[in-house]
Amino acid sequence: MPTIKDVANKAGVGIATVSRVINDSGYVGKKTKEKVLKVIDEIGYHPNEIARSMTRQKNHIVAFVLPNNKHVFFSELLYELEQILFEDDYKVMLCNSSEETYKEIEFLNMLKNNRVDALILLTNNDIEDEIDSKLPIISFDRIIENVPLCTSDNYTGGQMAADILIDKGCEKFLFIGDDAQGVNTPVNTEVSKRRIGFNERLKERGKKQIYNFEYPLGNYLIQPEKAREVLLKYPDVDGIFAISDAVGFTLIKELEALGKNVPKDVKVIGFDGGSKFFDYGRKLSSIAQSPKKIAKALRDMILNFSDNQPVKDIVLPVKFNEGDTT
Amino acid sequence: MPTIKDVANKAGVGIATVSRVINDSGYVGKKTKEKVLKVIDEIGYHPNEIARSMTRQKNHIVAFVLPNNKHVFFSELLYELEQILFEDDYKVMLCNSSEETYKEIEFLNMLKNNRVDALILLTNNDIEDEIDSKLPIISFDRIIENVPLCTSDNYTGGQMAADILIDKGCEKFLFIGDDAQGVNTPVNTEVSKRRIGFNERLKERGKKQIYNFEYPLGNYLIQPEKAREVLLKYPDVDGIFAISDAVGFTLIKELEALGKNVPKDVKVIGFDGGSKFFDYGRKLSSIAQSPKKIAKALRDMILNFSDNQPVKDIVLPVKFNEGDTT
């Protein structure tokens, strides 16, 4: 592979001049520039990005640490993030943690190693102690002290779900979601505000019969058997708010299997975006997040880190996508 | 951030010694080693990976160029690839091309730039001219001259689908899939062998009524309206082989909407893995690829590139996953 030196020699100029040409920086005479560009083209020179990273001490790579890129919402977010960062010449390194703390820590170390310039962290583990808040970390959906947060307005989303179910005439409510508290180590996730907003609004509006069901963390999914068990335990429920669309869809299937009509007997609201991502033959009503807006917010935060600007929390609005399950 | 020099100074040794300690290479006295490790721990030294890449001219990053990480099969493959490469300390850079040639070219340039060590290319565009076969490129599902190929045995998969439908008593067959030939520029994709294997086996076994329907490329998906149009066009069909599970599921829904019973009136086979990835309430019969095996094959090919070993084509077996649609 030819280097900048080869270009300089062949063009009869100094390497500094070549550098100025390829970076379009500083003064370069018109004729010199043309000559250099010609040589670059002739010998097929491509600047070595590793060497560039070396001097700049930046490599324009962002790590996205998440439990699992297969989850339909994460998948969408990952896509939008990659698309939008492409425009700023940032690349995305995919880091599936599988919810394993040791992996998350290894990924976090990539910041100290200069393997990546910034890191977006989506975790449900208790790893606060492992986080150096001086590093360029953005937390998604999870409150970590001194780490900038990007999230959707989960609390309002929960309130909206309550309002909709109440307005549609429901009387006995069930929230179902995974236990964001972890097993013994309470972690402060934004996602749990879905439940909190939901329950608080129900109480505000004088609704008494409220059930909560939370199971150990499982990627915002629920086993069908588990879902059925819950539904059998609370047979009188007529309004369900599910922590995610995936859970919502599983519930609908189980409800129908139990002979219930959705939405006539039971109304169901999910969270994420409804049938935008899934298509099970039913259009799930859902509190929708916007992956595109989230991606843009993350991009802005990353650019602020890069420019040494202050990085502020961003909470994005949600909206109700009405389907045929309410 | 402390550097190797800081460690060397504080430990009263040369930087070469520190390097030998952190890389566990060459001779280092026991006491010296302990002293160096102690200092590293004390001052919190982390080797700068950019500098390491500089000397090694390798950065242990693999680019995965694909149309779209949201597609359920790609999503699975991406996941498995990232998981398996993690073990060898390779990181995966996600490169969504959205089927755009200019993006694919930009991603290919990352090899010349030393931005990545190797690249996995999953494309349906005619970009043979842009490919320098001396670069460490692996083509997935697409035949490109002088570029090593990794794929599933699509031809046999097509044959299997034919055999199964015939054995189940079907008489009038339809293949439905996207037009791998592109609009005007024929590209040589492995995926089109699904159709070829299917059709050839049908002919071998004396079946005459064979319909093909191919639509412009669209990520192995089909619009429901389009699906219905095709089904109305060929109302006598009783055995369908769909190029992907996603297409297969859409077909089933449309068939049912048209009052047909699956599998009684029409049998449907998809391709990829069946209900392993999807869950629409039906278990789709499918010719299954193994993302895990593919990921392993890709890993082996990448390691061979890295070791300057010859890199050979790999064709992986498929198997039939019986669901309730045949």
Place this chain on the structure above:
DNA sequence: TAGTATAGTGAAAACCTTTCCACAATATTA
């Protein structure tokens, strides 16, 4: 005991850029 492996160490070169600085040539201002 002399001669040769083996173990242990550090200085310096190399990897390929960017950027600072010094300097030269030309253009502009008073």
Place this chain on the structure above:
DNA sequence: TAATATTGTGGAAAGGTTTTCACTATACTA
């Protein structure tokens, strides 16, 4: 015209590693 800006250029340092090489000290061999 002299003084000062502006434009244009190249040498050299810096960025943080790995690796080669030369060298010393110790252990083994005959």
